[in-house]
Every structure is written in C-alpha cells, then in structure tokens.
Amino acid sequence: MANQAKHHRTVTGLVLGALMMFGFGFALVPLYDVFCEITGLNGKVDLVQAEPSTFIDHSRQVKLQMVAVNNETMPWRFRPVSSMVELAPGEMHQTAYLARNLTEGFMIAQAVPSVSPSEAAPYLEKINCFCFERQPLKGQEEKEMPLVVSISPELPEHIHTITLSYTLFDITPEQKAELAGQGRSSL
C-alpha cells in the first residue's frame, strides 16, 4: 500500500544519510590535517621539504629553542647539539641532534616534530630534517642527525621565541607487530 512506498523512500534516504555521516567521520581525518596546516593547530609541522627563502630580515632576532623528548618506548640518548640559537627570520641554520642506541639490539626510530607556540608552526621551514625518514641504529651505535631550518620572514611580530621539539618513537617493525597483536597493557 502507499505507506510501504513512502517508508521505502524515507528509509533509503536515512540509511544513505547514516552511511554518509560514517564516511564524514573518516573524512574528518584529512580535514583535520588541512586545518592543522593552515592554523598550525597543535604545532603540527608539515613533514615536507621547504626550499630555502632568499630574503633575510635582519631587523629582529628570534630565539629558536631546540628540545628533545624520548617517548616511553625509546631507551636512546637523544639530545640537540645546541639547545638555543638567535636567528634572523629568513636565515638558514645548520645544526644537528645526537642519538645513541643504548640497548644491545638493532632499533629503528621515527622523530616527530612539534612547535610551540602553535601559531608559529606554519612559519618554521625545515630544509633538511632527520624527521623526514626513519633512523635505524645498531646496538650501542651513535650518530649525528643533521637538521637545517629557517624561520620565514612573515613570522608575526609578537612572536619572539619558538620552541622546536622532537619526540623520538620506536618503530622497530617486529615490535610494532607484536605490540599491535596483544594490545599492550600497563597495570
């Protein structure tokens, strides 16, 4: 009767709506990344190579602090070579982070950058960064990981200090699989 046809139309419309919202839930992920790029939300820095800028603004100096954080799974010694430097916006700065694998076994690490204040994130350009690719180290091996950064001249006036932090995560493959398998619990 007439109702069935109407129900059919209503229900298909609503089911489609529900499926679309399910897709929208997943679409929030790329939307969030785009949103972070524009506003520098959460100090998320783009992991793509920036080309060096030409103009250097000598009218002001910006303090760039470099900080190192080990995530819980990371028994490496991880420290910036120089923890603080005064830079003119546009000037390229060459420095490095020291990493030493203190355990006996082979490990691979991934560094994740973050900038504070998050407002300054879009203006910190990484020309070369050890966070672009994974960093393997054999047991007790040590290495200097290069980092070349510059602060874009369009940095807003009221920002004087930028803190660039790197968090080191362990992504050694077999650990990742084993970790994922039994859903590690910490009581």
Add this chain to the structure above:
Amino acid sequence: MNTSVAVSHHHGPASGISRWLFTTNHKDIGTLYLWFSFLMFLTGGCMALLIRAELFQPGLQLIQPDFFNQMTTMHGLIMVFGAVMPAFVGLANWMIPLMVGAPDMALPRMNNWSFWILPFAFAMMISTLFMDGGAPNFGWTFYAPLSTTYAPPSVTFFIFAVHMMGISSIMGAINIIATILNLRAPGMTMMKLPLFVWTWLITAFLLIAVMPVLAGVVTMMLMDIHFGTSFFDAAGGGDPVLFQHVFWFFGHPEVYIMILPAFGIVSEIIPTFARKKLFGYASMVYATASIAVLSFVVWAHHMFTVGLPLAGELFFMFATMLIAVPTGVKVFNWVATMFRGSMTFETPMLFALAFVVLFTIGGFSGLMLAIAPVDFQYHDTYFVVAHFHYVLVPGAVFAIMAGAYYWLPKWCGNYYNETMGKVHFWCNFIGVNITFFPMHFIGLAGMPRRIPDYALQFADFNAIATVGAFIFGFSQLIFLYNVISCIRNSKPASDRVWEGSHGLEWTVASPAPYHSFSEPPQVK
C-alpha cells in the same frame, strides 16, 4: 509487564517467552526497552555506589585504583548508552504511535531487532569486567592513547559493543522518523504534533547524523590497535587531539540527544497539571530545531585546555555562549505555562517541576563552563562532574521517571500509589541534591575528576556526597515496588487518567489495547 489486554478481534499477543522474543508490537517493544533501561540504571547505579563508597573517606579502603577506573568508565557507558537512551527510545516506542494516531511503528520487525541487539551488546560490555587485564579503564570518553596503545585487551570487546549500540540507535531513529513522517492520522498535520513527538523527531535526525561518527571513531581505534594504522598514534603521523575532535563532534550532539526528549516529556506534563496550553508552542518547536543544528558547531568547548590556538578558543567560546540562549529560554516557556494556571501536584508534576529547577542549575553551571579562561580552572574537576550530573540526573532521569508515572496508568490500566510516588520523589530530590551539590564546592576547591583518593581538604563534602548517593540509590527500589504493584493490582484508571490530559493517547482505553488505531482516528 504482562499488560492485561482487552480482547482484540484478530490475534492478541502470543503467550510466554515467545511473545517477548518475536514481538513486533510497539507497546511490547516499548516495555522491553523500559525494563532493560531500568535494569541498566540499577547496574550503573551499583557501580556509582561503589565509586562513592570508595570516595567516602580519604585513603584506599575498598577497591584498587585500576578497578576504580574501570568502575567510572563502565558507570558512564552503562548510564549513557544503557539507561538514558534506551529509556527515551522505550517511551518513544510506546507513545509516538499513540500520539500521532498510527497503528504501530513504520518498520515493526526492524523495531524488534533494534531492541534485541542491546542486551547482547551490554552483556558483552559487562563481561569485559571478568576478562584478564580488566574492563576498559580509560573513562567513558575513551581518549587515545590511553584507550588505544595503553588499553587492556578487553578494549576490542568494548569497541564491538559500541558498534552494536550505535546500530541499534540508528535503526531506532530511522523507525521513529518513518513513523512520524508517514503514519500520521489524517488531520494530525505537522502543525498539531505534540511536543514530545517534535523533540523525538529532531533527536532522531541528530542520532542518524552522529552515531555513525561514533562508529567511525571506534573503528579508527580498532584499526590503530589491531591493524597497525596510526590515526591517533603520534609515532606514525597521527594525533591524539584528532581523537578528541572527532569524539566531541559526536559528543556534543549526543548530550542534546539525551536532553531533547526530556524537554518533550516535560512540555507534555506541565500543561496537563497546570491545566493550561503550553506557552509559545511554535517557539519551542523552532528553538529545538535550531539547538539541534547549532549543536554541531560548539564541540571544542570540551577541549579548552588541550592547546587550541587562540582563534579556536575564542570561536568556540562565542559559539557556545550564543547557543546557550535558545536552550535557556525554553525554561521561561515552562514557567510561563505554569503562570496563572490551575495546578495540582501529582508525582509526574513534582518530577517535572524538579526537572525545571535543577536542570536550570545544571544549565547555569554549563554557562559558567562556557567562559574559556575560567574553564581553565573548572576543566576536568568535580565542578564539571556536578554540571553534567545536574543536567543528566535531575534532567534526563527525572524526566524519564516523570514520563513513566504520567503514562503508567495508560500502559497498565491502573493508578500507581500516589503517596508512594511522592515518597519516591522526595527521596530522589533530597538524594540528588545532597549527592551532587557538594560536588560544585570540591570541584571549585581543586579536586580533579576520576581520582580514587583525594587530599584532606575535600574530605567533608565527599562524605556528604556519598551519603546522598546511597539515599538516591536505594530510593529507586520504592519506584520498582510502586511500578510492580501498579501492574498487579491497584485502582483501575479511567481512559483520560488525568483531569487535564490532552492528546490522542488519552482517547484510547486504559490499558491501551494491544492493537490501537487499527483504523486511523479522525483528528479535528
């Protein structure tokens, strides 16, 4: 509830268990939802009593911290998804067909299925308490990475349980929208819909819009835990704050899903007992619709301290303050309905009045929380716990109880015992306030949320809150006794039941026949 049923010409209800397993009758399914919700309310309530018992005194007396976290998590999940939402769906299943003059819900078989998913979803969820590693212990808001990398192994069962609840809610919502839009009796135009039907129609659209997002976020968790993706794991380029954004994008409309039907119930009850039409019916309908739409743009006021940029904090502060207006003014409509009415104070009216007063107090603390700079002191303290318990316990739960007392004579054909109803109300009213009002003070004084033990300066108010919790908890047994004795043997009810009752549901007999409105009624 074995409703004594008037003889109906063709097939009445089947007998025995198969009546309840295979029922496609909106009245039976409503009854199933209501009893299931009451069982979950008692289960979640026991967990709350365990939490309050531990917090009675400083020091660890009863349970260990990790089990305490499991209790707070399960208490939240069971109360939100097991007690409040199914209760509203139960009331909707019972009353919407009667109110719009429809013979039954649009899709009866799907209606049965959306109920029978819930007992299995909650059986699985509660069984996580007995798994090694314990039940989920990361709060009902299950923030990553505590809920992904650092979760107990039972988190996977939690994820599938949430999937099942989501599917049940979506199917329920589809059923309600199809019934309201397509099965209205002739003459029952959209303009004449009772407000309970309007609020449920809008809530159903909210459900269909946000439950899939919740399903999405738990699916992302599942992939992070088992399939090596890193949506929320910073190591692989993910971001734990992304989880909070997606969760609260679902979360804030969810809190409106839990309160709009309560607005509908109270807007049915107050006019009946004030013997006066609802004040500003059109404004109420439009305001409810606008609340639903605006509830999608304010989610990050739950995240003021996570490190949003200044522009984000300001945006969400302004948007949250602005949408407080349409929500707040509805309270004035109820007061205006009462003004110059001719009121009597039976139990449903008492619960409705307590709803208006205490929900408004919860609304005021919500307004205080909207001010971002001050929220830095309020966030994740017991002030927030007091806020959402004031809008949920005297808010949603009191409205559900008001609805139950209001329609119980229609469901089972007898009047409940009025004095026992009043005793139940006063125990609840006193218990709720003794439990949750001191939480404002200890929250302001600096006690964080979700801690099993606290510093000495919070001791006295915590003791009072625990006493209140036990009063409130055990007074529900009065309600249980009253309902059972009302079903069994008490004074038969007239068809109109209340002197001031209005609406199609009062035109059918009491108790409502198994099949009502087989021929659509004529609505003048």
Add this chain to the structure above:
Amino acid sequence: MIKTILGFPALLLFATASQAAWEVNLPRGVTEVSREIYDLHMTIFWICVAIGVVVFGVMLWSVIYHRKSRGAKAHNFHENVLVEIAWTVVPFIILIAMAVPATATLIKMYDNTEAELDIQITGYQWKWRYQYLGEEIDFFSSLSTPRDQINNAAVKGEHYLLEVDNPLVIPAGKKVRFLLTANDVIHSWWVPDLAVKKDAIPGFINEAWTIVNEPGVYRGQCAELCGKDHGFMPIVVEVKAQADFDAWLAEVKQADQDKAAEAQKSWTLAELMETGEEVYNKACLACHQANGEGIPGVFPGLKNSPIALGDPGPHIDVVLNGKQGTAMQAFRDQLTAVELAAVITYERNAWGNKVGDLVTPAQIAELKE
C-alpha cells in the same frame, strides 16, 4: 514544597560566604591571571544567581498562588511574542557583556612575550619530570606520601597526596614559561593557585606561562585521566625570591657533582645493600612486592629469577632500559648511578638470591653517562 524551594537559594548564598575548612570556592590564586579568572568566575556566578532568583521566584509564586486547591482558574493565554523576545534579548545582552572581559583575559593568557626561564615539563605514567632549559638540571618529581598513609595503616599527613620528593622551584616575580609534553599518555599539568592548566600530549609540545610575585609553596595535581595512579602524581611548585632561587640552582648543581663524584668512590657490598633496599622500597616495591615475588601472571618475581641470578649484563639492561611491551619502565633517567647500582646489587643478593657479586656505581655511571 515551599520550604525546599525557599531553602535552596539561601543554601546557594551561604555556600559562597563561608570560607571555613569546608573549601567551597576557587582559590583567588597568587598571579594576576588567577585573580582575573576568579573575578570572572564570581561575576558569571552572581549573574546566574540573579537570573535564578528571578526565574525560580516567579515559578515559586506561581506554584503557591496558582493552585487548583486555592481555586485558581486556568487563564487561556499561550502566546505572547513580545514577552518571549524580551526574555531572549535580555540573556543575549548579559552574555555579550560577559564575553568582553572574558576575551581580554583569554588573550592575556595566550601572550607569548619573552620569558626569563623556560622549563620543559614531561608527564610520565604517574610522575612529572622537570628539565630547566639552558641549565643542566633535570629531575623527577613523584609522590612522597608513604604507602602506609594511603592504605590507612598510618595517620595521614597535612599535605596528604599533595607532597612530592623534588618540588619544581621557580623564581618569584619572573615570567616562567612551561613547555609541556608527555612520555606515554595524555596528562594535564594543573596548579590551581597559579591558574595554569595545560594538557601534556605525547608527540606534541604545549606552552603555558606564569609570573608569581609572592614566594610560597603551591600544590596541584594531574587533571587528565592517565591510568592507574592518575590520582597519585601531584605537582608542588616552590616559588623563591631571586636570591634564594640562585642559591638553590647552585646547590642543585653542586649536589649533581657530588653524586657524580660519589659514583667514582668505591662501595662495599653492605653499603650498597643498605641503599639498595631503600631505593627498592621507593621505586620497585609497588610491582615486585616486598618479598621480591611480584604478582604471578602480572609482575614477574625477582626472587631466584634467572636474570637476577645470571650474569649482571642483562640485569643492568632491564633496569636501565626497561622492557618493551610490558609495564617495566626504563629507570635510567629516574635514578642516580649510585641508586641504580645499589638496587641491582640488592636484587641480586636479597631474598635468598645469594649471588655475592656487586655492581659498582662507576660501572653504571659509564653506561648512563
């Protein structure tokens, strides 16, 4: 019915007036920001009380006078757009009036002008780590309330659950900038008196700042659920005048040098065992239990465990670097070389593990360096 409705606003008013031991309100705090927040809080609070009194007053009036039992007849008005517009516009204006000072305070809280001192705060599962940028100071701050007080075996101290072994020390009157991050899950660093609360998120860095003029001790707690001992990782900030602060800095640096020197000293087994037991009770007892048998199936026992009895290399590696995929943390940064050597020696020679060898602090210092 009337007594309850009347009693209610009175309770509300009484509550804020009394400042007795029954802590009922936000602390005014010791920073300009915290006082502004306190004023905002009291302003919005009084606005809500005022609206509440009006609304509940009308409702109470109606409940008393418009009763059927008093013969009130129901009037038949159910729409009056003007009244509705009025009671919508009035709250609208009140909110806008409230938004202006709130915006000013929020902008002030986000001001990132020059800070004299930067401190990196890292949240760990269930303790805080403070690193002074530019100074070689880096220490852990964990709960120092004894287990017996928590398990009600002893009388609770005055600052029960709000006391730490190494408080964070900052200079008075100077702007101090906090860089917050986390090592494992999300924590939240909150000191009510400074009105500073910011989430510490693993993989990301957040910033907060404060200027405290009055020296003193200010206590706070972790404000984001972070697992089993979320309620047991307090924060104590000691604000000292500049002179005292400099003295403290020198003293801490001196203490670090002494510790380094002490590590080179030669230690006897007895000395190591004694220190080792102390360190064991503080850091390891929670999981491996006093008898060294742990909890079967959850935490491994150390008593006659192959690692404790075997050659020291793997034993040192487990204690220093922790064990992936389990709750065993890396204690490399959390204990000094002497403490690590002592606790490992204790574990190898206690509860019947009579290995007899001792691990020297020098060995650990070289590994830990």
Add this chain to the structure above:
Amino acid sequence: MKAPKENRESPGLWSMLLSVLAAFFGVQTQRNYQRDFASGRFWPYAVLGIVMALSFVGLVYLLVALVLAQ
C-alpha cells in the same frame, strides 16, 4: 495524508529565511508556524537551516578575527 491546503504556493524565500532566523533566536509566532508548515515541503527549511548555521560559523569567525586584529 497531506493537509488539504497542500497546493497553496509555499511562502517566499525571504519569509522562510526569517523563520529560520527566528528559530535560531528561539522565538516564533503561531501564525508564522502555521504558514511555514502549510507548504508541506520540508527540505527548503533544512537546507536554509544548514546554510544559516554555516553563515553563523562564518559570522562568529569574523568576530574572532576582528577581536584578534586589535
């Protein structure tokens, strides 16, 4: 089962916009309510509602940008 007044042409775009705005404000007259629902078509109001919500978002964002500008 539509109301007999189905065929009356639906209210103009302007009046629909006004009633959506009134909804956001939370106040509406019974008369407009009858007129809005007489048209029986639901989706123009839904679309207008979403458009108005997005413009509300834009408006508040402009306000924020203005506030931050000084």
